[in-house]
Amino acid sequence: MKEEFLALVDEHQNIIHKVSRMYRNTIEDQEDLFQDIVLQLWKAYPNFRAESKISAWLYRIALNTAMAVFRQNKPSLEFNEELPELTSDNSLEAKSENEERLYTALHKLSLAERAIMALYLEDYSYAEIADIVGISENYVGVRINRVKSRLKKILT
Amino acid sequence: MGIDELKNTWKSAGESHRTSSELKLMTELKHNGRLKRIRRRLLIESMLVLAFLTLFYTGLDGADKPLWTIVTLILSGVVYIINRLSGYHTTQNIKPDTTVYQMSQDLIKQLERLSVSSGMSALFFGAAIILFMTIEIEFNTQKYTMLAGLIVSLFAFSFLSYNIWRKQISRLQQIIHQLSGDS
Incomplete structure (x- = not known):
């Protein structure tokens, strides 16, 4: 079961990356959140129904983990207040x-x-x-x- | 930047550079960096409580104190540690396989219970320490002043323990308000 799970996560890991970057400011916090999401996905995987859309299930777990796992706000070192030129x-x-x-x-x-x-x-x-x-x-x-x-x- | 351009940028964003073996390690509790830090902090806190209890027993003539005060002191220390462990358990056993709204509501309920039990366990621990220190002591004005200081510290400690969870609760309440359009 783990191999199957890892293959699914591997294929969709860009979603986890996007959610981590969207909800955390620093590289260190993004890495922590990435790990937390993978752990929660693995815990929830036995209840995953194959007929569901994998990316929707992944987004659900990733967003909930990002909201639930509390991180004290640290000053942002990675994001500029100014938007770069398009x-x-x-x-x-x-x-x-x-x-x-x-x-x-x-x-x-x-x-x-x-x-x-x-x-x-x-x-x-x-x-x-x-x-x-x-x-x-x-x-x-x-x-x-x-x-x-x-x-x-x-x-x- | 138009909406279509935003969508394209979003869809093509995100990196996929983690290998299968890195992902496999992330499925194991013991390799989770954040949880590892929390476990280390809990261990240090437990050791400090234990050292504190030993210091009180040996430094304040624990053997001469009534047995029930010693039992109360140990019990309150254990309850305090159990409560901290229960906090760790709650925060790492979230139920993310539901809607964002439902998850936030469920977690708020759990954290509110935890917030109250944290305040109560800190109050119990602090009260047991004060009881242990003051029992069978003849009070004078200086000792009453010290006792008043200890009681104020006890309430501050209990409030801080209660408040540890309040920031997270308030953040989740904000999410619910944002989703239900109250703000």
């Missing part, structure tokens, strides 16, 4: 700058808004987001519109 070329450097810009913007949102936005950016339906977050589908729509406006303001 660049439109496709080089690796440009990709990294755009990522930095996105994470900096996400860090300005509340914890719950980050969860909703991450799922929205991953193209989950309102019903799927509602199922992971635990609010009604209609309210997901309302929250997404509000967060999109906030993000737009942050990014301009």
Whole structure:
């Protein structure tokens, strides 16, 4: 069972990485959260139903772990308050700058808004987001519109 | 940056550089860095409580004190340690296989119970120490002043123990408010 689990996590580890980076400021804290998420995934794996979407299950556990595991706020050493300039070329450097810009913007949102936005950016339906977050589908729509406006303001 | 561009950036973000053997280690409790630090802190705290109890017994003529005060003191120290272990157990046994809203609500309930029991166990431990120190002592003004100081410290210690969990509770309450639109 462990081999099967490790293969699944290996394939989707970028999700764990994204959630860790979205919820923690320093590299050390991100590493701790990454480890915590993998541990919680392993504990929850026996109850995972094969018919469920693996990435949705992974997001659910990862987001809940990020919210539940308390970490005293430390001054951010990794994130600039200033958003880097957006660049439109496709080089690796440009990709990294755009990522930095996105994470900096996400860090300005509340914890719950980050969860909703991450799922929205991953193209989950309102019903799927509602199922992971635990609010009604209609309210997901309302929250997404509000967060999109906030993000737009942050990014301009 | 338009929404489509944000989506593309998000989807292509994230690294995948952990090897299977690194991931395998992460599934084991004993290799978890954060839990390892908590366990080390708990061990140090337990050793300190034990050293404290021994010091009180030998340094304050424990053998001459009534047996029930010694039993109360040891019992209160044990209850304090058990409570700290229970805190560790609660924080590492979250139930993440539910909605964010439900998980936050469930964890708040658990942490509120823990917050009260932490305050109570610290109060019990502190009260047992004061009782042990003051029993069969003839009081004068100076000793009454010292006793008042000890009682104030006891309440401060109990409040701090109660408050350890309050920050986490308040953070989870904020998440619930954010999700339900109360803020």
